Amino acid sequence: MAQGGMDEGDAAGAGPGWRNWLIALLLAFCYTMSYVDRQVISLLIEPIKAALSLSDTQFGLMQGISFSFFYVAASLPLAWLADHTRRSRLMAVCVAAWSAMTMLCAFAANFWQMLAARIGIAAGESGLTPAALATLSDRFDPRTLPTATAMYMLAPFVGGGLALGGGGALYAAVTRWAAVDGSVFAELAAWQWVFLIVGAPGLLAAVLLLLIRDRRPAGVAREGQGMGEMIAFFRREWRIMGTYAMAMSVLMTLLSSYVTWLPAAIMRSKGVDEATMGTLFGPIYLLSGAAGTISAGVLIMARGGEDKVRAVLRYMILLVALLWPVGTFGLLTDSLHAELAMMGVALFLISSVTSLSSLPFQYVTPRHLRAQAIAILAALSALFGTGLGPVLAGVMSDHLTDAHFPLSMALSIIAAVVCPIVLLLLTLALRRHATVRLDLAGREGLMAPALA
Numbered sequence: 001m002a003q004g005g006m007d008e009g010d011a012a013g014a015g016p017g018w019r020n021w022l023i024a025l026l027l028a029f030c031y032t033m034s035y036v037d038r039q040v041i042s043l044l045i046e047p048i049k050a051a052l053s054l055s056d057t058q059f060g061l062m063q064g065i066s067f068s069f070f071y072v073a074a075s076l077p078l079a080w081l082a083d084h085t086r087r088s089r090l091m092a093v094c095v096a097a098w099s100a101m102t103m104l105c106a107f108a109a110n111f112w113q114m115l116a117a118r119i120g121i122a123a124g125e126s127g128l129t130p131a132a133l134a135t136l137s138d139r140f141d142p143r144t145l146p147t148a149t150a151m152y153m154l155a156p157f158v159g160g161g162l163a164l165g166g167g168g169a170l171y172a173a174v175t176r177w178a179a180v181d182g183s184v185f186a187e188l189a190a191w192q193w194v195f196l197i198v199g200a201p202g203l204l205a206a207v208l209l210l211l212i213r214d215r216r217p218a219g220v221a222r223e224g225q226g227m228g229e230m231i232a233f234f235r236r237e238w239r240i241m242g243t244y245a246m247a248m249s250v251l252m253t254l255l256s257s258y259v260t261w262l263p264a265a266i267m268r269s270k271g272v273d274e275a276t277m278g279t280l281f282g283p284i285y286l287l288s289g290a291a292g293t294i295s296a297g298v299l300i301m302a303r304g305g306e307d308k309v310r311a312v313l314r315y316m317i318l319l320v321a322l323l324w325p326v327g328t329f330g331l332l333t334d335s336l337h338a339e340l341a342m343m344g345v346a347l348f349l350i351s352s353v354t355s356l357s358s359l360p361f362q363y364v365t366p367r368h369l370r371a372q373a374i375a376i377l378a379a380l381s382a383l384f385g386t387g388l389g390p391v392l393a394g395v396m397s398d399h400l401t402d403a404h405f406p407l408s409m410a411l412s413i414i415a416a417v418v419c420p421i422v423l424l425l426l427t428l429a430l431r432r433h434a435t436v437r438l439d440l441a442g443r444e445g446l447m448a449p450a451l452a
Helices: 018-043 045-052 056-063 065-084 087-107 111-126 128-139 145-153 155-178 190-199 201-209 227-236 238-270 274-303 308-332 336-355 359-364 367-386 388-399 406-436 438-447
Strands: none
Touching: 018 045, 018 087, 018 111, 018 128, 018 145, 018 155, 018 190, 018 201, 018 238, 018 274, 045 056, 045 111, 045 190, 045 238, 056 111, 056 238, 056 388, 065 087, 065 111, 065 128, 065 367, 087 111, 087 128, 087 190, 087 201, 111 128, 111 367, 128 145, 128 359, 128 367, 145 155, 145 274, 145 336, 145 359, 155 190, 155 238, 155 274, 155 336, 190 201, 227 238, 227 367, 238 274, 238 308, 238 336, 238 359, 238 367, 238 388, 238 406, 274 308, 274 336, 308 336, 308 359, 308 406, 359 367, 367 388, 388 406
């Protein structure tokens, strides 16, 4: 039994009580704030470019390869710590660190200072998800785990929607406040105040994380957790683990390019400003992402049957097939409302896939390697997806000079190329899963009683 903390009173093996759902909500909130802190910069591209004299390529580098490189570099050591130490303390430190670095973005005076702050955000964010998803795996059984995971995976879209809608409204409000004589907001530019304000809530969340106590089966926390065992597991099962991880990494190339450049692409092609863009697209981003994430989790929980991994992979294949034409042609319309509607559909489909992305690893990986396995998946996605997408779109935008709207064309080309590659890789992973059924071996870890 847990002694004190947020999980006090839950009986071992009794299933997820209300305290476990409360913990899931707190973890989801932290992940949401990470995306607010990460994505609000996408709405502030133009004022930041003007203030710091940046090109699209530099902005892509700041959001892409440089961000993802340090995300990857920090993720595996932090995941190792998550499997060896008290996860709640590690998560608290990570949340506090990236929140502080978000606030420091407000004081960047050039490209290199902004880059350094973004690197700090990347390093801090890399430690949350492996520890958080491992925590959820310890607290929820196979039937309820998809819903708890989907709740957590709402964050990219709730956070992105808040960053766009709330960030746009906040940017407009601070601009008005700065115009008042003697206002404290006149001391800094509006984009600087946005960074300061959105970074602050994470500091409170970091304190709340310290109230969580770990739940792990006796002996798991210290047995067989070396990185060598993790590498051996991946080498042995690379046909499914590697293929699936690469599919998610390639898909993240499209999602990360959308996250960084989609607001700017629509603003440039349709001539709307930051506040209008936030008002129009923020709710679409939030609602489409939330609907896709929740529906995917509920569907897999209710209709996934005994073979949840097979259900997840088949559903992903269907969604990516539908995404292919929408992503390829959605940004090429002349109508603002049609473009927003098509991008809403695209975000619904992408969110449905990404909300389920960690589940195969959660089901098939041994419990004592779970945080490290999820970190590898996140690292590959960050390196090849988050790292490549923004830079690729930025470079293509700078060089597609013959296109009417180069940035929109760049995003369309990325979608046209990415989707068929992801379909092929997911199909190969599904065939391998039918042969090896690693989830049957991993089920014992999911079903084990959770002890404090």
